[in-house]
Amino acid sequence: MRLTRRDALAVLAGLGVTGGAVSLTQFDPPTADSTGEGSGSDGDLGGGGDDDTPPTAVRETMVAAGEVVYPSAVEGIPEFVETYVVGRARDDARRDAMVDAATELDGVARDWENAAFADLPAGDRDRLLRELGVNTADPVPDGTLSERLRFHVVNELLYAFYASPTGGRLVGIENPIGHPGGTESYRRATMDGGETAESGGTADSGGESDG
Amino acid sequence: MDRTPVSDADVCIVGAGPAGGIVAHRLAESGASVVVLEAGPRFDGDRREQLERHIRPGLGGPWEMGGARDAFSSSGESFYPLNAARVKGVGGSTLHWQGMVMRLHERDFELDSRHGVGADWPIGYDDLRPYYAAAEREFGVAGAADNPYAPPRDEPYPLPAFRPSHSDSIFAEACERLGIDMHSVGNARNSEPYDGRSPCVGYGTCKPVCPSGAKYTAESHVEEAEAAGARVIDRARVRRLEHDAAGERVVAAAYTTPDGETHRQAATQFVLACGGVENVRLLLLSDSDRYPDGLANSSGAVGRYFMDHLFAGAGGRLDRPTRQNHVGFNTSECHQFYDDADPVNGLKLEFLNYAGPSPVIDALHADTWGDDLRDQLDESYGTHVSMGALVEQLPREDNYVGLDPETTDDLGDPVPEIHWSVDEQTEAALSRANEIQTRVLDELGVEDRWSVGPDETGPAYHHMGTTRMGDDPESSVVDAECRAHDLDNLWISGSSVFPTGGAMNPTLTIAALSVRLAESLRATLG
Structure with a gap:
């Protein structure tokens, strides 16, 4: 399964991150199959020389964390994470906290493992996060290191993935909550279409009196 | 100011x-x-801030x-x-x-x-x-004139009802065999643009926040x-x-x-x-x-x-996809038993479109990640069904x-x-709701059952x-x-x-x- 920039843009649109060259039309009637590419949008979130853009090292750390917290069969993680992180950084407070958390994670890796977090083998990255207790920590934006890593790194990445149609599909739902995927998918029998519900409340006689 | x-x-x-x-x-x-x-x-600004507060743990409640x-x-x-x-x-x-109106x-x-x-x-x-x-x-x-148990009305609903869900169609098979009538339910939610507000776009978070304004x-x-x-x-x-x-x-x-x-x-x-x-x-x-x-x-x-109102519920899992949590509202109910006199407390049945967990919310609370998390979510999502009920409490x-x-x-x-407190008569009505729900779930062959009855009930916040x-x-x-x-x-x-x-x-x-x-x-x- 391959993630794309469009998947990241879909999640960002659900969070209201638009602007610049991005004009995601999240309030136009969408479908669960649409992945956030709005009409007239080239999906450009910038990221080259933009003052809001997190430093390269931070983006690399987030990508490296993504490679650990996402399922192994997922491809296209660097492009997906970079797009999401750059978009998320449009919120100043969120950017600063994310940059701080990722920088701290990288610092811990350098202290304990004598290498940048992004340069560690995936297994060592996974072990380091677990040794820090990030897997069981409560996500707290201004909490302890483990809590902040859980909120600003791990949960940021998990939200991006499982609130996207592509990430949702991996576990059976192409229109996950948080994604404005329209009002057709709930009627389908399968992710790929299948028969559309016609029974239950009949709901086909709107506008008539029942009196 | x-x-x-x-x-x-x-x-x-x-x-x-x-x-x-x-x-x-x-x-x-x-x-x-x-x-x-x-x-x-006033909660001005983009409602998607409240959306994130709802989905992501650690941000506090959306409405302070x-x-x-x-x-x-x-x-x-x-x-x-x-x-x-x-x-x-x-x-x-x-x-x-949630925006249910009748x-x-x-x-x-x-x-x-x-x-x-x-x-x-x-x-x-x-x-x-x-x-x-x-x-x-x-x-x-948004409603339809398909409810034979509703009180008389003279005029159409302002908007057409939301169409039934795939989950409704699963229930419909069992209810048809049992003689239990399903019908649409009124929603204060735009099925089409209305009053300057967007139609529903399927964020799936109606309660507690609708980011689109539908x-x-x-x-x-x-x-x-x-x-x-x-x-x-x-x-x-x-x-x-x-x-x-x-x-x-x-x-x-x-x-x-x-x-x-x-x-x-x-x-x-x-x-x-x-x-x-x-x-x-x-x-x-x-x-x-x-x-x-x-x-x-x-x-x-x-x-x-x-x-x-008191909540009664029952649910479990089927051996097939039930397509839950795409939307955060219901599309079918049953008011067939509302006017019954034994017990006299009114009750109405709901067929939920949000049974079981949402993968993204589960993921954000999980104590693992990677393939382990994917396997957990794959197991936890996809086959849940549940029915709810509201039961009357007398003054x-x-x-x-x-x-x-x-x-x-x-x-x-x-x-x-x-x-x-909840009195015995209300508890009897909760049991009655559970009995009907159990009949439907039995007919469907639902497994891994759970129920919310007199001992577990809670208020509906009315x-x-x-x-x-x-x-x-x-x-x-x-x-x-x-x-x-x-x-x-x-x-x-x-x-x-x-x-x-x-x-x-x-x-x-x-x-x-x-x-x-x-x-x-x-x-x-x-």
């Missing part, structure tokens, strides 16, 4: 939820000078409830989670409501006469019928009221109503603003519209030598007969809202005390009955027009005036009564 009082106000409304917003809009539009005092803030301002006590047999059950802010509890049945207005239980309303369904139609237009209700909130009416000239003052906490020397009229509402200043808003007419708990609290806090038991309380009924004097003099809020005022309506001033707080028996210019809008609550979600009835109240109040202004 200027939070000083309005001079020469005709009407002062306390509370900017649907009960206050609709009255404010109607009166302002008719030319009255209206001021609305709202204890909570539960601080020192909102302290309360729960003293009954059953704990009442009050701050999960309401929102203070412009829009009131419609900010977090009319009460005819029998709900005549429960004592028909069955010898509860109380009769001083008005009947026919009295409210045109106001129900008006309320449906106010909300933009779900009705009372912000719509507040905005329209302001456009018609009303002044709305947020973060204005009304702490006391003051009356004249004769005790016949309210003359001012005393309120405190965030800067600590206390102001007096004078007006010709006053409308209480701050919910079934805070309406009571304000009346009790407004005691005086003339009214030592609280304002408008010569009957002793203020705060008594607190009712909520009982010993279920009440009072004041807890031992506990004060951050302004030093006693907090509301909720004294609430606060009713605490300033009951009636013809007799000895036993009720307001008359059939929702005007206090004791004070000529005090009106109460909202579900606190319901003598009985039926088992239908109450907000459509709140809106219908609000439209009717506005009409009556307008006539007094000349």
Whole structure:
């Protein structure tokens, strides 16, 4: 399964991150199959020389964390994470906290493992996060290191993935909550279409009196 | 922001939820000078901030409830989670409501006469019928005329109903074999663009937040009221109503603003519209030598007969995809058993479109990641089904809202005390709901079953009955027009005036009564 920039843009649109060259039309009637590419949008979130853009090292750390917290069969993680992180950084407070958390994670890796977090083998990255207790920590934006890593790194990445149609599909739902995927998918029998519900409340006689 | 009082106000409304917003809009539009005092803030800006607060742990609740301002006590047999059950802010509890709307049945207005239980309303369904139609237009209700058990109506719904879900179609097979009728359900949620608001786009988070604006909130009416000239003052906490020397009229509402200043808003007419708990609290806090038991309380009924609807549920898993959690609202219900007499408590059945966990929310709470997490989510999502039910609770004097003099809020005022329990008759009705649900789940072959019945039930967050309506001033707080028996210019809008609550979600009835109240109040202004 391959993630794309469009998947990241879909999640960002659900969070209201638009602007610049991005004009995601999240309030136009969408479908669960649409992945956030709005009409007239080239999906450009910038990221080259933009003052809001997190430093390269931070983006690399987030990508490296993504490679650990996402399922192994997922491809296209660097492009997906970079797009999401750059978009998320449009919120100043969120950017600063994310940059701080990722920088701290990288610092811990350098202290304990004598290498940048992004340069560690995936297994060592996974072990380091677990040794820090990030897997069981409560996500707290201004909490302890483990809590902040859980909120600003791990949960940021998990939200991006499982609130996207592509990430949702991996576990059976192409229109996950948080994604404005329209009002057709709930009627389908399968992710790929299948028969559309016609029974239950009949709901086909709107506008008539029942009196 | 200027939070000083309005001079020469005709009407002062306390509370900017649907009960206050609709009255404010109607009166302002008719030319009255209206001021609305709202204890909570305006939640301006992008609603997707609240969306993220809802989905992501660690950000706090989306509507900022539960601080020192909102302290309360729960003293009954059953704990009442009050701050999960309401929102203070412009829009009131419609900010977090689910948006299910249906009319009460005819029998709900005549429960004592028909069955010898509860109380009769001083008005009947026919009295409210045109106001129900008006309320449906106010909300933009999406509905269909396919419910054979609904009370009579003359006009179409403003919007077409949402189509049934795939999950509904699964239930339909079993219900058909059992002779249980499914039908659509009214939604205060746009199935098409309406009133300048978006159609539903499927965020799936209706309760507690609709980022697209498809779900009705009372912000719509507040905005329209302001456009018609009303002044709305947020973060204005009304702490006391003051009356004249004769005790016949309210003359001012005393309120405190965030800067600590206390102001007096004078007006010709006053409308209480701050919910079934805070309406009571304000009346009790407004005691005086003339009214030592609280304002408008010569009957002793203020705060008594607190009712909520009770939830009964059952569910489990099937061996096939059930397609849950795409949307956050229901598309089918069953009102077939609502008017049954054994037990007499009303009940309605719901077929849920959000059974079981949402993968993204599960992921954010999981203690692992990577392939382990994917495997967990793959197992936990996809095959759940569940049915819900709302069950009527009859009015009982010993279920009440009072004041807890031992506990004060951050302004030093006693907090509301909720004294609430679930009686045996209501428990019998919950069991009855479970029995029907079990029949359906048995027919479907549902496994890994669970249920919520008399031992596990909880409230549906509908606060009713605490300033009951009636013809007799000895036993009720307001008359059939929702005007206090004791004070000529005090009106109460909202579900606190319901003598009985039926088992239908109450907000459509709140809106219908609000439209009717506005009409009556307008006539007094000349």
